[in-house]
Amino acid sequence: MFSLNQQKAIELGQTGEKAIRQQNDYDALQVVEYLREFGEELLGANLETDLKGVIISLRNIGNKAIQKKIENVASVDVEALKTLAELTLGKKFSIALLSFSKALQEVGKGAAQFQMLDTAKSAVDTLEVIGSGAVTNRMEVVTLWTALALEEIDYIASRQQLEDLSKAAKDARERIIKYSEAEGFIPREQIEKYPQLIAHSVSEFAELQNIQPVGYAGRPNEEFTEEEEFLEKEVIESEEVKYENETSEKEK
Secondary structure: OOOHHHHHHHHHHHHHHHHHHOOOHHHHHHHHHHHHHHHHHHHHOOOHHHHHHHHHHHHHHHHHHHHOOOHHHHHHHHHHHHHHHHHHHHHOOHHHHHHHHHHHHHHHHHHHHOOOHHHHHHHHHHHHHHHHHHHHOOOHHHHHHHHHHHHHHHHHHHHOOOHHHHHHHHHHHHHHHHHHHHOOOOOHHHHHHHHHHHHHHHOOOHHHHHHOOOOOOOOOOOOOOOOOOHHHHHHHHHHHHHHHHHHHHHHO
């Protein structure tokens, strides 16, 4: 059930999508700005769960702008996601950061598909910031998913023969992996195996086919959605284990 804050964000998002359908760039840009400001307010009040509505709406507006080939809106949308994601890193909100990673993954893949290079590159840059921050803060699921997101943008860019974008995504992912290993966090083998593990797992559950990674076995779907809750459970469980371990260390 949505909170009032989430409902407000969703309604703003729907207004933004309507503006895009009507080719009204000005109103769409205004909505993106409202959502950014609203997201900052929610972060200031430490309302991580409510922030999800803002992320969903920005993701949907970005995707719709790309589909309609309105690059200025798509570009500003990614910048809004970047601003909020950086602030969220400061709060160490792992569930929200996973949502940001998934949103930027979708928008970045769409931008690569429609050859909106500046927007796609901005998504790549932001994903690297999230991934590096996730390593610093020992956020396992966020780190793994962000590396997956960059790999998928690389895959789409390669298919579209966008060599510079493909290289940027590949290099960003590699820097996250090297940083993770240098920090003694997640080893390369685990990061590289993660997409295959997801592909294998969801292949057994038809209702989860919409999160099948592109480029892997089965019938990959290039559209990722925000409604899957099992990843958020992974984040919560990971954070609980981390907290228990830290508490145990302090008691010693």
